[in-house]
Amino acid sequence: MTCISELDRPATAVAATFILDLGEVAAGDASLVGRKAFHLATLSRSGFDVPPGFCVTTEAFRYCQAAGRGEPVLPAPLREVIVAVWHRSGLTMAAVRSSASEEDAEDASWAGVFPTVLPVTSEGEMLAAVEACFRALHEPSVEQYRGAREQGGRPPAMAVLVQSLIDAEAAGVAFTANPMTGARDEIVINAVPGLGEPLSAGRISGDVFVVGRDGTAKSASITAKPFMLTWEGEVALPRDRAEQRVITEAEVAAVARLATQVERVFGCPQDIEFAIASGRIYLLQARPITGLPGEEPIGDSEIETYLGSERARLATRVEALRRQGRLKGADAIFSNGNVGELLQTPTPMSFGLFRTIFADSGGAIAAGRRMLGYRLDEGSAEGLYELICGQVTFNVEIDARTFDIGLPIGISSILSSIAEDPARASYPEFGLYAQAMSLTEAISAYGEPEGQRRHAVLWQFNAAMRKSARDIYRRYRRDIEPILRRSLEPVPPSFLTSENAALLASFQQRIDHLRQFSCVWFVSAARLAFYFADMVRWRLEQYLGEPALAQQLFQGLEGSLITRQAIELENLAQGRITREAFLRAYGHSSRNELEISLPRLSEEPRNIERMLHDLAASGRQPGNEFQDQQRNRRDAERDVRRRLETQGASKADLRAFFADLRLAQAFLPLRETIKHYYTGEYRVLRETLLEINRRLGWKDDDIFYLDPSEISACFQSREPLAALVCQRRRQRKISALLGGQRRLPPVVFASDMRAIGERPETLESRFLKGTPVAPGTASGRVRLLDNISDEAGRRKQVRGDEIIVTHSANLGLAPMLRMSAGLIVEVGGVLSHAACQARESGIPAVVLAGATSILREGMTISIDGATGRIELLEEMAAS
Numbered sequence: 001m002t003c004i005s006e007l008d009r010p011a012t013a014v015a016a017t018f019i020l021d022l023g024e025v026a027a028g029d030a031s032l033v034g035r036k037a038f039h040l041a042t043l044s045r046s047g048f049d050v051p052p053g054f055c056v057t058t059e060a061f062r063y064c065q066a067a068g069r070g071e072p073v074l075p076a077p078l079r080e081v082i083v084a085v086w087h088r089s090g091l092t093m094a095a096v097r098s099s100a101s102e103e104d105a106e107d108a109s110w111a112g113v114f115p116t117v118l119p120v121t122s123e124g125e126m127l128a129a130v131e132a133c134f135r136a137l138h139e140p141s142v143e144q145y146r147g148a149r150e151q152g153g154r155p156p157a158m159a160v161l162v163q164s165l166i167d168a169e170a171a172g173v174a175f176t177a178n179p180m181t182g183a184r185d186e187i188v189i190n191a192v193p194g195l196g197e198p199l200s201a202g203r204i205s206g207d208v209f210v211v212g213r214d215g216t217a218k219s220a221s222i223t224a225k226p227f228m229l230t231w232e233g234e235v236a237l238p239r240d241r242a243e244q245r246v247i248t249e250a251e252v253a254a255v256a257r258l259a260t261q262v263e264r265v266f267g268c269p270q271d272i273e274f275a276i277a278s279g280r281i282y283l284l285q286a287r288p289i290t291g292l293p294g295e296e297p298i299g300d301s302e303i304e305t306y307l308g309s310e311r312a313r314l315a316t317r318v319e320a321l322r323r324q325g326r327l328k329g330a331d332a333i334f335s336n337g338n339v340g341e342l343l344q345t346p347t348p349m350s351f352g353l354f355r356t357i358f359a360d361s362g363g364a365i366a367a368g369r370r371m372l373g374y375r376l377d378e379g380s381a382e383g384l385y386e387l388i389c390g391q392v393t394f395n396v397e398i399d400a401r402t403f404d405i406g407l408p409i410g411i412s413s414i415l416s417s418i419a420e421d422p423a424r425a426s427y428p429e430f431g432l433y434a435q436a437m438s439l440t441e442a443i444s445a446y447g448e449p450e451g452q453r454r455h456a457v458l459w460q461f462n463a464a465m466r467k468s469a470r471d472i473y474r475r476y477r478r479d480i481e482p483i484l485r486r487s488l489e490p491v492p493p494s495f496l497t498s499e500n501a502a503l504l505a506s507f508q509q510r511i512d513h514l515r516q517f518s519c520v521w522f523v524s525a526a527r528l529a530f531y532f533a534d535m536v537r538w539r540l541e542q543y544l545g546e547p548a549l550a551q552q553l554f555q556g557l558e559g560s561l562i563t564r565q566a567i568e569l570e571n572l573a574q575g576r577i578t579r580e581a582f583l584r585a586y587g588h589s590s591r592n593e594l595e596i597s598l599p600r601l602s603e604e605p606r607n608i609e610r611m612l613h614d615l616a617a618s619g620r621q622p623g624n625e626f627q628d629q630q631r632n633r634r635d636a637e638r639d640v641r642r643r644l645e646t647q648g649a650s651k652a653d654l655r656a657f658f659a660d661l662r663l664a665q666a667f668l669p670l671r672e673t674i675k676h677y678y679t680g681e682y683r684v685l686r687e688t689l690l691e692i693n694r695r696l697g698w699k700d701d702d703i704f705y706l707d708p709s710e711i712s713a714c715f716q717s718r719e720p721l722a723a724l725v726c727q728r729r730r731q732r733k734i735s736a737l738l739g740g741q742r743r744l745p746p747v748v749f750a751s752d753m754r755a756i757g758e759r760p761e762t763l764e765s766r767f768l769k770g771t772p773v774a775p776g777t778a779s780g781r782v783r784l785l786d787n788i789s790d791e792a793g794r795r796k797q798v799r800g801d802e803i804i805v806t807h808s809a810n811l812g813l814a815p816m817l818r819m820s821a822g823l824i825v826e827v828g829g830v831l832s833h834a835a836c837q838a839r840e841s842g843i844p845a846v847v848l849a850g851a852t853s854i855l856r857e858g859m860t861i862s863i864d865g866a867t868g869r870i871e872l873l874e875e876m877a878a879s
Contacts, residue, residue: 018060018078019085022053022163027715028500030697032057034099034159038697039266039286046265046719048258049282053094053163054085056130058101061158064134072134072158074127082130083123091164093231094120095284096129098136099159101694114158118197119165119231126162133160166282167231168275170246171196172206174259177269177289184269186218187211187256191246193237194228196273196284207246213260215253220245247276254281262286267722268699288699298734306734307757310389318750321383327397329411332750333418334386334393337426340746340827341808345390345736347597348728349689352707353682354392354594357514358523359384364515365402368523372468373461375404389744389756390735396425403433405461407454410434422747423771426827426847429530431547436462436538462535469528469663476670480521487518487680488588496691500715507688507711510681518678525674529667535660540640543647543657548866551775552636553661555839556629560669561676562837565589566622566818573612582608593679596686597704618800618819625818625842637661668836698722705729739807742850746827760850768848770824772868773835776844778803778822779862779873782855803863805855817841822863824851824870838865846870 025033025041033041033055044050060078067075074082098114114136117129137158172191177184192199192206199206208221225242227234247255255274258281263270266286273285321327343350358364358381365381384398396418400409417432418425424432437458443451495506533550541547557563565586571577587602601607615622644654692711693703696718705725706714714721738744742760749755785806803822817823823838823845838845844865848854855861860874 018057018063019081020055020057021089022050022055022161025055027718028692028695031101031157031694032059032159033161034058034101034157035287035697036097036099036285037159037161038099040161040163040283042697042719043262043265043283043286048262049280051164051166051282051284052089053091053161054089055099056082056160056162058157058159061134061137072131072137074131074134079127082127086123086126086162089162091162092121093165093167094118094126095163095165096120096126096133097161097163097285098133099161100137101157101159116197118195120162130160130162134158165195165231166275166277166284168195168277168282169193170251171273171275171284172199172246172255174255174272174274175269175289176259176263176272178210179271179289185213187213187259189247189252189255189259191255192225192228193241193246194230194235196275198227198229200273209247209252211252211256213256215256217249217252251276251281258283264723265719267719267724267726298737303734303738303757306731307389307738311753311756314386314388314748314750314756315753317386321395321398326383327395329397329415331415331419333396333415333425334388334748334750335396335418335422335425335428336391336393336744336746336827337428339385339392339394341825342594343392343592344595344807345732345739346387346392346595347701347704347732348707349704350595350597351385351387351392352709353511353596353685355385356511356708357519360515362515364519364523367516368520369402369527371472371520371524372527373405373464374402375406376402380404388748389738390732391739391744393748396428399428400433403429403435405457407457418747419749422745425747426771427530430534431537434458435531435534438542465528465531466659466663469532469667472524472528473666473670476521476525481677484518484521484674484677487677487684488585491684491687496687500695503688503692504712504715507685507692510685510688511708514678514681518674518681522671522674522678525667526671529664529671532660532664532667536657536664539653539657539660543644543649543653544640548772549636549640551773551835551839551866553633553640554665554668554836555774555842556626556631556633557665557669558630559666560672560836561585562672563626563669566841567626569611569615569818570622572608573615579605579608588680588683589676593675593682596682596689597701600683600686602683614816614819620800620819622818622841629839629842672836698725705732740853742853746849760853766872768854768870768872770846770848770851770868770870772845772865773847774823774838774843774845774865776822776842776865777862778844779860780821782857782859782861783820784852784855784857803861805851807852817843822846822865824848824855824863826851 020029020033022037022041022044025038027042029041030038037055040050061072064072064074064078067073095116095118097116100114115132117125117132120126120129137156170191170193172189173196174190175188178186178188180188187210189209189211190199190206191209192204198204204225204227205223206225207223208219210218210220212218222243222245224239225237225246227236229235258274259270259272262272262283266288269289271287271289272283275282275284318327318332321332343354346354356363361379361382363381365384366376366378370376380402381398384394384402386393386395396414397411400411400414403409414428414432418428429435435458437445437455439452439455442455442458445451446454496503498506533554536553537547537550540549568577568582568585572579572582583602583605587600587605589601590598592598593600641654641658644657649657689703689711690700692714693700696703696714702722702725703714705728706721710721738757743757745755745758780801780803783802783804785804800819800821802820803824804816804820805824807826817837818841820841820843822843825845825847826849827847835845835847844863846863846865846868848868848870855872859872862871862873863869
C-alpha cells in the first residue's frame with residue numbers, strides 16, 4: 001500500500017491505494033484502517049463471524065485533506081471509486097462507522113466520541129456518512145477531549161468502515177471483566193432487542209447479566225425496554241414484551257464464551273459489541289476495556305508461585321551451563337552490582353536488546369575485548385546476563401573468564417572471596433580480579449618460577465594495554481567519533497513510512513550496527529577505563545595504603561558529553577544556546593536511555609522547563625563548580641605526587657603511576673561520551689518499535705514486552721504474541737513489587753535459592769554503613785526517586801539541600817545531580833555511572849543496598865562519601 005502525493009492520479013490508482021476490503025486488511029495495517037476496523041479484521045481472520053464490508057483508509061483521509069486544503073472533502077475521483085466499491089460489495093443496508101487512529105486503545109476507548117451512521121441504504125447516504133466521519137476528527141468536542149489526553153506523536157487520522165448492517169433480533173455489549181468492580185472472574189453482558197445503537201447511545205438501559213468464566217449465571221437484571229431499533233426505524237414495544245428477557249440463558253452462555261475467546265486473541269480484557277440474528281452471533285466491535293477500577297491485586301500465593309518458578313528456572317539454567325562446560329566452579333554466583341544500575345526491572349525488549357547487543361555470540365563484549373588482546377572467542381560472553389525475578393544480574397564465573405590474558409583465572413579463589421564478602425561481587429574488575437601484582441606478591445603466592453612467569457605476563461599485558469589505549473584514542477578521535485555523532489541525527493520522515501518488511505529489516509540493521517560497531521567501541525573504552533583505574537587503585541594501595549584516594553583523582557575530568565549536558569543546561573538558562581540546539585544534542589536522553597520503553601526528552605520537550613526551573617531553584621552553577629572540581633583534582637594530584645616521593649617512590653614508579661592515571665582520566669569520560677552517542681541509536685530503535693506498535697494497533701507500550709527475536713514475526717503471529725504480552729506485563733509487575741520490597745539479594749548463590757524472595761531485615765540503628773563511591777559530606781532531606789515510575793516525584797522542585805535516594809543513577813539523572821546535595825544508590829561501585837556522575841557533579845555518593853526501602857521521603861540524613869557512613873538525623877514529613 002503506497003500513498004498518493006499527486007492529486008491528479010487516475011481513479012484506478014486511487015482505487016488500488018485508498019480502499020481496502022475488510023478481508024484484505026493484514027497484520028500491520030492498524031494505522032491504515034484505524035483500530036476499530038483492524039480489530040474486526042483480526043477477528044475475521046481468526047474465524048469469528050464479522051459482517052463483511054470495506055474500509056476507506058487513513059491515506060484516503062489525508063488525500064482528501066490535501067485536496068480540500070485542510071477540509072476532508074471527497075474529491076470526485078475518490079467519490080467515484082467509493083461508489084463503485086459500494087455497488088461491487090452488494091451492500092444494500094449498511095452501517096458506516098468511524099475508525100480513527102486513536103480509537104479503541106487500552107488507555108482510552110474514545111467511546112461515543114466519533115459517529116456511527118445507520119441505516120445507510122444508498123450511495124448518496126453512504127458518501128455523506130463517510131464525509132461526516134472524516135469531519136468528526138477535528139470537531140470542537142473531539143479536540144477538547146484530545147487536548148485533555150495530551151496526545152503526542154503522529155497527527156491523528158480517520159478511516160471509515162462501511163459494513164453490512166445485521167438485521168439483529170438482539171444486540172449488546174459484553175465485558176470480560178466487571179467494569180464496576182474490576183473482577184476478572186466475571187463477564188458482564190448488557191443487551192437490548194433489535195439494533196444496539198440505543199444501548200450505546202444511552203437511550204435504553206437494557207438487561208444486564210453477570211456470569212462466571214465457566215458460564216455459570218450469577219445474576220440477571222431485567223429492565224423495561226420501551227422500544228427497539230430496526231432497519232425501518234424505532235418500533236414501540238408492548239408492555240409484556242418490553243419487560244421480557246432479551247436473550248436466553250443459552251445465548252448468554254454463548255456470548256460469554258465468545259467474549260472470552262476474543263479476549264484470548266487480544267491478550268487483555270475486552271469490551272465487545274455483538275448482534276444476534278437467526279441463531280448466529282456477529283461481532284461488531286472489540287476493544288480493550290478502559291478505566292477498570294484496578295487490576296486484580298497480586299496476592300501472596302501468586303508471588304510464591306512466581307518465586308518457585310524462578311528458583312526452578314534458575315536451577316535448570318545453572319545445570320544447563322554446567323553441562324555445556326561454561327560453569328565449573330563449586331557454586332554459581334550472580335550479582336547485579338555493575339548491571340543493576342543500567343536496567344531496573346527492564347521490559348523484555350530492553351533486556352533482550354542489552355543481552356543481544358553485548359553478550360550473545362558475536363556481541364560487543366567479546367569483540368571489544370578481543371580488540372585489546374583478551375583471549376576470547378565470539379561466544380565467550382554467552383550466558384553472562386541473567387534475569388532473576390525481573391532484575392538483571394551477571395554470572396560472576398562467566399564474567400571472570402572474559403578477563404583471560406593467558407593466565408589461569410583463579411575461579412575458586414574469586415568465588416570464595418565473594419562467599420566471604422558478597423560486596424566484592426560489585427564491580428569485581430576493580431579490586432577482586434588480579435590484574436596487577438608485584439614480583440614479591442607473585443613469588444609468595446605461586447613460588448619463584450611460576451611467580452616470575454605470572455608477573456612477567458601481567459606487566460607485558462600492561463604495556464600492551466597502554467599501547468592499545470593510545471592507538472584507540474587516536475583512532476577514535478580521527479575516525480570513530482564522526483560516525484558515532486551521526487547517531488544523534490534525526491531519522492528522515494520516509495523511514496517510518498516504509499513497508500513492513502523494510503521497517504523490520506531496518507530494525508535488525510540498527511541492532512547489528514550496535515553489536516558490531518558502536519558498542520564494540522564502548523566496551524573497549526569502558527575496559528580501558530576500568531583497567532587503568534584499577535591500576536591507579538592498586539598502585540595507591542601498594543605505595544600509600546589508601547586506594548580510596550583514587551576517587552579524588554577521577555573528578556573534574558574533561559571530555560564527557562554527559563558532564564557537558566549540565567553545563568549546556570546552564571548555558572540554555574542564560575540564553576547562550578537555543579532550545580533547539582540543546583534538543584539536537586540531548587533530545588535522545590531519558591531518565592534511563594537503555595530502558596527503551598521510556599520516552600526521550602525530544603518526546604517531552606516541556607520537561608526542559610522543569611529542568612530549567614530546578615536549576616534556578618537549586619542555586620547551583622555547574623560551570624563554575626566544574627572548574628572547582630578540576631582545581632581540586634589538580635591539587636589532589638600534587639598531593640599524591642608529594643606523598644609518593646616522601647614514601648620513596650622512584651622516578652620510574654612515578655612515571656608509571658601518572659601514565660596509568662592519565663589513561664584512566666582519558667577513558668573514564670570517553671566511556672560516558674560513547675554511551676551518550678550509542679544511546680542515540682536507541683532513540684531510533686524506539687521510534688521504529690513505536691511505529692510497528694502503531695501498525696499492529698496495540699497499546700502504546702505493548703511492543704516493549706516482546707523480545708527482539710520476536711519482532712520479525714509480529715506481523716504474522718500478532719494474536720499469540722498479544723497474549724504473551726499480557727502475561728509478561730503481569731510478571732513484570734510482580735517483579736517490580738519484589739524489587740521494591742528488596743526481596744532479591746544483590747548477590748544470588750545457586751547453592752542458596754531460598755534467599756530469592758526472602759524479606760530483608762528491618763532497620764535497627766540510626767547509623768548505616770554503605771560503600772563510598774564519591775568523596776565529600778552533606779546533610780539534607782531525602783528525595784526518593786523510583787526509577788520505573790518517578791514522573792510525579794520528578795515534577796517536584798529539586799532543592800540544593802536534598803539528597804537523592806534512588807535504585808541507580810543512569811545518564812539521564814545527571815542534570816538532577818547538579819542540583820542536589822548528595823546521592824545514595826542501591827547498586828553500583830566506584831566506577832559505576834552513578835559514581836562518575838556524582839564526582840563530576842561535586843557531590844558525595846554512597847551505595848547502600850535497599851536504600852529506597854530503608855530511607856523515607858523527607859527524613860533528614862547526613863552522608864560521608866569517603867567512609868560510606870550514613871546517619872539518620874531526624875524523621876520529617878515530606879514538605
